[in-house]
Amino acid sequence: MLENYDSLGKNQANYVALSPLSFLNRAERLHGARTAIIYGDLRRNWAELCDRIRAVASGLKAKGIGKGDTVTVLSPNTPELFELQFALPLSGAVINTLNTRLEAETIAYILDHADSKMVIADRELTPLLAQVFQMLGRSIPVIEVVDPNATNDITCPATLNAEPYATLLEAETNHTDFGLPDDEWDAISLNYTSGTSGRPKGVVYHHRGAYLMALGTVAGWQVPHYPVYLSVVPMFHCNGWGHPWVMAMVGATTVFTRTPAPNLLLAAIREHGVTHLGAAPVVLQMLAEAEGEDETKFDPPINVLTAGAPPPPSVLERTRAMGFEVMQVYGLTETYGHIAKCLWQDAWLSEAPSEQARLQAQQGIAFPMVEAVAVFDRETGKEVHRDSTEQGEIAIRGNTVMKGYYKDPDATAEAFKDGWFWSGDGAVVAPDGYMQIRDRLKDVIISGGENISSVEVEAVLYRHPAVQAAAIVAKPDEKWGEVPCAFVELRPEAEASEAEIIRFCREHLAGFKAPKSVVFSELPKTSTGKIQKFQLRETAKTMSN
């Protein structure tokens, strides 16, 4: 009887707020003696790390940081940034990690918009911060982290009045369990989208989503206990795709290199027996290029997640040959990172390697913690057919979708229209339900009434041996409306002519999809390495036909 069932209420034993802080209790209880951190000569086990996290949280509170306060961190991937992923939420604060490659003006905008009450900065970035405060016309309290593995001799500008990170560690702590938030819907982090145009938007995550992201990642990536994880994904992207929280759950060892230089990463993989890592396709490409031809293949294979852009099939082929088991995942800052994965299907084994690579470059199917990922025709409101042809917009629904945009109710309402989060990504769906991104919707080229996917043409360009990087944008055309225009960055020493590039594309694509003109130049990129297509579009507009 309903009333008898409903009378059974929540209590401390049977209801616990979902929060990644739980995983610290788990780590301390079950993995305390295991190595948590490897960085140069530094080793810390989970018990030591948990103690530090507790101390830093107390130190933050002693400095007046409390529930709902934004604290900004400006740091490369270091053990301090890793522990702050826990210590800031533990103090009640919301962690706001900034892309270290942002220009001062944008940082100033974010600090102001985010109502940031404190900045924790790696010493290397303190001169930038001084510029930022000058632009901002005011200061914010600064905590400075000095990384003994940093090779520069920068000093922290005196104007910042920075206090050392060590002062946070001196706080008195109790040694009870890690406390969880009152409400699992409480904010845990604030991540500004890099945005290729316009002001960045502040994406707010909550504890419930962060917990489910971590548990779902372990389930969906099949992460075993005690992996050795190489910290490559910048922790300023979606809190490192939620991986720091995952690592606490499974008692992992995380290996740091400060910078993602390929030689450092490859050396760390070999020295510490790395089993797992996540990285953008461009990093995988660099690793494949840096790896000597006579190096032995990694065996057992290294489990790699890749995301951020559709990986060129050639990169998948080459990294597989190295012993990387690459799973492409798809997601956005607004979805805590990955919410779909290109799960390998054994039936693909009978395909040629290049076809396998193409299949692996699909965005795939929903992660288990996601309620639904669907592709809709926005005009009819219906899901597209599973014919690999009809294109629609990817929409997502689930508990790992952001709370909303900070102080931006209009953008929030727009993103959540009709009960879905709208990605802005155009995709088709294969008969087996696997999605493949065709384009950011605004990147579609419409030529003579036909849609041309810039991603598809770019994939062909990347297969040309002389091409290092490539982008396709629309160029206005009197006859066709738009035609594809290629911007190509050649490999050092390599040569290719416009005619040759166009011919190569025509060999592999329907004629109307091949670029009508090719521009050879270095490509403009955002601070996160995304090619700034809007700039190329401007250039294309001014080109004569």
Add this chain to the structure above:
Amino acid sequence: MLENYDSLGKNQANYVALSPLSFLNRAERLHGARTAIIYGDLRRNWAELCDRIRAVASGLKAKGIGKGDTVTVLSPNTPELFELQFALPLSGAVINTLNTRLEAETIAYILDHADSKMVIADRELTPLLAQVFQMLGRSIPVIEVVDPNATNDITCPATLNAEPYATLLEAETNHTDFGLPDDEWDAISLNYTSGTSGRPKGVVYHHRGAYLMALGTVAGWQVPHYPVYLSVVPMFHCNGWGHPWVMAMVGATTVFTRTPAPNLLLAAIREHGVTHLGAAPVVLQMLAEAEGEDETKFDPPINVLTAGAPPPPSVLERTRAMGFEVMQVYGLTETYGHIAKCLWQDAWLSEAPSEQARLQAQQGIAFPMVEAVAVFDRETGKEVHRDSTEQGEIAIRGNTVMKGYYKDPDATAEAFKDGWFWSGDGAVVAPDGYMQIRDRLKDVIISGGENISSVEVEAVLYRHPAVQAAAIVAKPDEKWGEVPCAFVELRPEAEASEAEIIRFCREHLAGFKAPKSVVFSELPKTSTGKIQKFQLRETAKTMSN
């Protein structure tokens, strides 16, 4: 700023009630064409199964079943029971699956106590149901399932006025997504504990817990996509340890054999390429005994969860030799099944096989979805030391702890004292944090001020080649207060004397732990196969010293 963060609310895109019904949406969308069910000649894919579940839920509603209504199911493991694990919650009902080996009187008690509005019964069990209704003095609407693979020629008593299950399937359905509960705290199932004494208690689960149990099981057991799962765990135990829900999430094929006869199970494993199963230690023992010596070892190994009683090390040794990768898990009906697992540690590889088996027989560490499993000295309220010696009671906290006992506020309050769920199981904790059960607290024997674990002595008895089953209980003793008394069931044809058994125990145990007397007899068991120690205690009391 807190108010800015708090102003971001829940909506359909970013908040979804946690419920295992979500996994049906996933299964239909992503695994539709994959085989879901294998039973004799029957094959159903996930799309067909989802259609049936939708129809059955509509059929139930058409019969007046709605939110918060208890519906009882009395059935062995069949595809119908599997689909009812979804269809009943989908209709809003609470699924109450009964142990098929219960006696009529207990079933009558449960139907009445549970406010059951309908009984869905396998034809084989309908004569029992007629008895039950006679005892109850009233009838409840009955739906009869006719299993074409049942070999008996039983007819359903006319007094039941049973309607065929097929009528449920004829209901009209819509083909929209599977709806989720309004509130993830809503009840999903009601499982009565078998209880070796007293009336059974009704344990209520909610959707949130069932969802987290499934996701946590995938994470903690590392279940891949598309396993082939053999349905052995009775679905009347903790909803089959939540495995039906797991299987929808990962697009599994579930293989049914109706009865757990070892020859049927072994044949199904070989014929269908089973990759995963769960079973009580006694079933594993039967499989090991039925498996021919010249059979090839299963390779790749079969992933097995075992629970229900601490597995005798000998069973672990023998099943490992067969190619079973056995992980022992620990839990209770009140915790949705497993909440701790004996995770294998590579360091154990250097131990002798018998020591490895002993280590594997520990209850281990918490599953990832569990907030905490701790062992407390109930007098001091402190956790016991990690010395493998100090004994306390296992307590559990987390989202996979029951809502409470149905219509039993006193027992609920008692179980949830001090913010923990108290298991009633006594255990010690090893230096590495692994728990090992010593006893149900009431099964501890206190002899001359020393605690003797009946489980420990029983483990030794099981190593004696003539012993089929054994139990140790306390016998009153003038000098020592209590002494251990052994009840032993010998293998067919095997012989052993009392003196020999005692000598064997003294060779492997401290003298005070060896039984002082041995009774050879068949052991009294509950309908679920648990040895009824309370009866043995009664017998021991009446024995002369």
